[in-house]
Amino acid sequence: MSVKVIGLMKLRDQEAFSQYRNQVGQTVERYRGNIQARGAVTELFWNELECTPFNAFVELNFPSSEDAHAWVHSSEYQELVAIRNKAMQLTLFGINIEASPKKEA
Secondary structure (H helix, E strand, O other), X not given: OOEEEEEEXXXXXXXXXXXXXXXXXXXXXXXXXXXXXXXXOOOOOOOOOOOOOOOEXXXXXXXOHHHHHXXXXXXXXXXXXXXXXXXXXXEEEEEEOOOOOOOOO
């Protein structure tokens, strides 16, 4: 079962963010993942959970939960945490993706 890892970010330091962004993709790929999408948040429709405001997001895809865990706890990624902490505040979470039911013709 594939896993999406979603990051909600509140950017703080653009220079640190550029440095982080230039390096993080290589760590994701090393653990069989890829960056599906990333960008700026342009509109918030509801915030009933009262989440801390965020202005950017990233969507990663991994073949399995084990791959996602291996990546996030890897020494390669952990080496970027100091830069990441300077660049942003981050909420990172995983979502198990189930196959969509097939529609009958």
